[in-house]
Amino acid sequence: MQTYTLNNGVKIPVIGFGTWETPNDTSGVDAILYAITQAGYTHIDTAAAYRNEESVGKAIRESGISRDKFFVTSKLWNTKRGYDNTMRAFDRTLQNLQMDYLDLYLIHWPAIETQFPDTWKQINLDTWRAMEKLYKDGRIRAIGVSNFMPHHLQPLLDACEVVPAVNQIEVHPGYQQVEAVKFCKEKGIQVEAWSPLGRGDALTDQTIMDIAARLGRTPAQVCLRWVLDKGLLPLVKSVTPSRILQNIDVFNFSLSPEDTAVIDALTDCGGMCLHPDKVKF
């Protein structure tokens, strides 16, 4: 698996295996184990909010492959913001995973002005201070954020000691987030693309289907190649063996500039298209 190099020198595999809605039971463990042992994924994305960190840890242990061959990400949920809460939530995440360090820990969503009119910047900063402490203590190899738009990131950048290594945001055909991606690239922050298939919706877009048919590829492979070609890191979820295999088999074909431009011009291919300032959670 190819890697990107984060702003602190840590290498991260260019495709991650998503686990939102992957069940926290035997079927979930089997899907993750299949992804590891049959398809070769080493980068797994989970979150406290997914309530399946236990299954991620179990699948990694059952694979028999040593921990240091994996890149494991988890995320701090919104109810756990603040310095002390973050410290406790991180310990809980490691307990769930039965691991003694994380490769990447992210603030799942920014505290926002509509919910915390006077304190949102301070809340994000207090949370970040805890992330910095955990990072400096060697308990996390890289720290970052998720769903941060430039106006959430800038106050953090103005005050932080450690620049976030990653921003994980929704990106798929029809939802490019051009401004946020540009901002992150300028600041040396690696963008990870969540819902790169638009939660499956983009796969029935006629333009994507036509390009895939012409190239002898699947619509999912076209979406993932398009994300990778932008220098972004797709996190793709499946619990279906054939799809798990297909979604990592994207390194032996390319999209022409013409096809890329056509996909760039798409405006609605489904997905959640969630704006972080408008969420209620």
Ligand SMILES: NC(=O)c1ccc[n+]([C@@H]2O[C@H](COP(=O)([O-])OP(=O)(O)OC[C@H]3O[C@@H](n4cnc5c(N)ncnc54)[C@H](OP(=O)(O)O)[C@@H]3O)[C@@H](O)[C@H]2O)c1
């Ligand atoms: N930071 C955040 O706030 C945030 C938010 C959302 C997601 N994420 C992360 O990003 C990951 C991916 O996002 P996502 O799960 O929302 O959506 P996604 O990966 O875009 O799409 C997943 C859906 O597509 C289906 N699928 C996968 N591969 C397919 C293929 N080759 N052909 C046809 N259908 C296919 C899956 O079905 P089956 O599983 O049934 O095969 C599932 O229903 C998540 O799992 C999570 O790790 C992060």
